[in-house]
Amino acid sequence: MSSTEQPPSSAPVTGGNRVKRGMAEMLKGGVIMDVVTAEQARIAEDSGAVAVMALERVPADIRAEGGVSRMSDPDMIDSIVNSVSIPVMAKARIGHFVEAQIVQSLGVDYIDESEVLTPADYTNHVDKWNFKVPFVCGATNLGEALRRINEGAAMIRSKGEAGTGDVSNATTHMRQIRAEVKRLSSMPEDELYVAAKELQAPFELVREVASAGRLPVVLFTAGGIATPADAAMMMQLGADGVFVGSGIFKSNNPAARAAAVVKATTFHDDPDVLADVSRGLGEAMVGLNVDQVPEPHRLAQRGW
C-alpha cells in the first residue's frame, strides 16, 4: 500500500516539492514588493507585504542606467534578511546557477530566476531541481510556464514589462496563460499530444493542466503594476497574487501606496473598497509606455 519511495517516518524531508510549492500557496492573495534597502523592507512589512524581493536596483533604474545587471551584494541581501520577519526573495540571472547557489546559501526563502537581470546563459535556465530553496520564474505564455515547471520552478509569475509602470504586457500574459489553460481543459485527450508539441512542453504536465484546469503551481503577476487598480485587475484576471517592483518605491508616497495595493489585492472584487484605497495616494511612478521601449530593450523577451 505504501509507496516504496516513502522515506522512513522518523526522517524529516527538506526541499521536497510539497514544501516548495506549498510555500507559494501561503503567499496567495498577497503582495510581494521589490526593496533595495533594509528601511524599504521594513516599510513593506509594515504595509502588509507577504514577502520582499531584495535587489540592488529596481527595474526602472536598471532600465535607466543600463549595463549588465547581476545578483545583489550578499551584504545587502543579509541586511534585508535581518531586518524583517516575512519571507525574503532574491534574484539570480537566468541560467546563472552559481548566483543561485550563493543566494540559497544566504538563506533567502525564494529565488527569482529573473529576466530583469541580464541573462547569463542564452540556452539553458537553471536546473532548479538541484536546490532546496524554491524558485519562481517568469512566463509570457503557458508553454514557457510549463518549461520552467519542468525545470523545477515551484511558482510562476507573468513577466509583464518590468520597470515601466505600464501594465499592458502583464495583462497580455495573464490573458494568454488563462486562455491556453482553458483551451487545454476543453480538449479531447487524444489531442493533447499535439498540444504538448505545440506548447513545447512535456506531455505529462500538459495532461495535468488539462485535467486540473489550472497550473500545478501558484501563478502570480508581475511587470508594470503601479496602482491598486492594476493589482486588482490582475487578481480579477486570475492571478493568485501580485509582485510590485518599481511601482511602490518609485512613487512619491511609498508607505501609503504599498498599503493601498495590499488592500486592493485582498478586496480585488469590491469596487467600493478599491475606490476608497485609490484616494489620495499622490503621484504614481512616472512610467514609460512599453511601445516606446525599443524591442531589444524589452525585458519580457528574455527567457524562452
Place this chain on the structure above:
Amino acid sequence: MTNPLAPPDARGLRVGVLALQGDNAEHLRVLASMGAQAVPVRRPTELAMMDGLIIPGGESTTIDRLSRIFDLAGPLKERIAAGMPVYGSCAGMILLADDIVDAARSSTGEPQQTFGGLDMTVRRNAFGRQRESFEVDLDFAQLDPEGGVGEGGLSEGAAPAPVRAVFIRAPWADRTGPGVQVLATVDVPSAATAATAATATAAASSAAQQGGTVRIVAVRTSTLLATSFHPEVTGERRIHELFIRMIRGEA
C-alpha cells in the same frame, strides 16, 4: 458503527475560511468535499453567519494587519470568546495564540497582534527559514481511527495512521497553559535546530514533553484547534474531520 467509507457529515454546517490572505482555497476545498457550506470570510457580516471558522496558512503579519484595518479583528475576538469553534493552521496557529515570543514590530515599535484565545506562547518561523521547511510523519491524538486518511487507506488497529505533516516556515508552541491539550509533537534533530535552539529561550512548558528537542505542533481546547503544519495541502482530511466534530460538539 459508522461506515468508514462514508463521507464525514458536515452537511448543514456553515464553516468560514478567513480569506484576507493565504491558502484559504485549499481549506475551502476540503470543507466542501466534506459537505459543509464553505464560505470565504473577509467581512464582519460574513463572519456573523458562521458556525465555525478556519484561519489558513499565510503571513500572520499581513492577516493581522488586514483584519484590523477592515474591522474584522474585534468581532472575531468576540466570537472566539463566545465559544465559536476556530481552527488555525500555521499562520492561523500564530493568530490564535495569546502570546508571540518574537512578534514582528513595526517601524513605530508596535508589535503584531493576535486574535488570541489559546493560552500559549508561539514562536514564529521556529524551525528556521524556507530551506529548513520539511515534511514528516506525525502521531496525532484524537483522530478518528475510522476516519478518512487520504490516499493512504485505513489503519487496522486502534491507533490511527500517522499524519503526513508539511511544515513551511512553521511556528511551534514554546509554552502551553493548563487548559490546552497537546495533540502532536515533533522530534527535531538537534543538528537542524542548532541555530534556532541557540536563540530559543528554555522551552519550559507544563505540557511539554521531556527533552529539549520535542516541540509542540498541535493543540486544542474545547473550541479551538491549531496545527503548525498544513493538512490542507496533502489530502489529509482527518484534522478537518476532528474540527467538524468539534463544531458539532462531538469531540
